[in-house]
Amino acid sequence: MVSTLLCRRARIVDADFTMWGFYSSGSGATFDAHALTTPFAETQASWARASTATAWAAAGGDFGPALDNVVGISNDPMMHIWENSAVVQGWVDTPASNNGYLVKVRDEAGAAKQRVLLLSGEAAEPRLRPSLTVTYTAPTAELTYYAADTPQVRMVSDEQQTVPVSITNTTTTTWKAADQVLSYRWTLPDGTDVTGTNRLDTALPSDIAPGQTVTVQANVKTTLQNTEGNKREGQIVNWDLRDKTTGTWMSSVAGAPPALPQNVSVEDPTSDQIGLEKFYAYSGKATGAGSNLLVNQYAGNACSPTMPSPTPAGACRRFCG
Structure with missing residues (x-):
């Protein structure tokens, strides 16, 4: 649920509820999205009941006012979007109010008759399942x-x-x-x-x-x-x-x-000279086998010159870090 995934102090900038439509018969109907006001059990809900133990207050579901709408869903397979950031903000602020969305025809008895089919959460293609995409900021x-x-x-x-x-x-x-x-x-x-x-x-x-x-x-x-x-x-x-x-x-x-x-x-360089100051010099310590460790305590650099056995011309003789 949205309220469990987002920080309680999150501010919702945008919220898009999407469903994939793949069939339409008729035209002209307006499909409204509503926030449900009663929790329901997905595997038990029906036209008359929210669950086997609880009936809807009114047949068809208990829901608030229309939030957004899509007009005249065509027969072309495509994604349909219902936007409402205010209701999602309410879910974040009051997690107990998050009961989900309901999409229904606005005027079921009106002249515009239309039947559409939309994919559910059990669709074979995960990217075509219903989703809620939320853009938000948080006080971090x-x-x-x-x-x-x-x-x-x-x-x-x-x-x-x-x-x-x-x-x-x-x-x-x-x-x-x-x-x-x-x-x-x-x-x-x-x-x-x-x-x-x-x-x-x-x-x-x-x-x-x-x-x-x-x-x-x-x-x-x-x-x-x-x-x-x-x-x-x-x-x-x-x-x-x-x-x-x-x-x-x-x-x-x-x-x-x-x-x-x-x-x-x-x-704190303490000087703006050209590098001749004493603190630019390295102090050394013999480390054996012909090698020395030179440290510039000011700059934090270390240098280890070595005198290995005869080496070809151009071979490395000093390592600095």
Whole structure:
């Protein structure tokens, strides 16, 4: 059932109920889709009863108002679609209300007489069986924020960059540009907040309605590391919306999407020279058999020169990693 497959906080964008028609006699009838209001047993249901234990309140089934319709199903084999996202949203919000769909002729006593045959769930070809295709969003970090261009391999300490970030409203309320800004927090892998004064806010271009996506050029500035700390360390930039009036992060609000964490390697080069500084040099250790291990503790690189037995010209004499 829909309610068991989707997150309870999912927002339905589109829902298409489809059935394959392969025969039609007559023309002009309107076929309405309705949400059933009484649960039924598939192997026991009949015109008069929902199950062997329960009768329909009215013969033919208990159902709500028409949701969508298909007019004049032809004799050509094809898929027919009834769309209604509102009823599926209701099933997600209230799982007990999910009793399925019913398709029937709108005016059974009317002048338009038409008989059609539609494939059931037991059809030999699975792709032609009735289906409900749902497009939805959910308040998860990955569906709310998209920042693929964040430099994750290397950012220089105290450096400001501009990163395109797409924001999708995965909730049911509009996000006001007058209240919300895109911002971030820098944390260490253990969760320690190291943002300090290096947080920059980026204004939203407009209000973001539920399901709507906007892209902003977000400003981000890395943390200035302590001179006694690491020269390179892994940090996490956490993208999040922030209420600029109250200072509240959206991720702290119940039911709201969490922040999007992205790992970034932050370096503090301490110099803008051409590579002659002492910290660019390698320190070595003899490892025996004519080999040495050279390590650049600043950049994290290791190099292992070797002096093997006589080798042909051009053979490899050094391995670096």
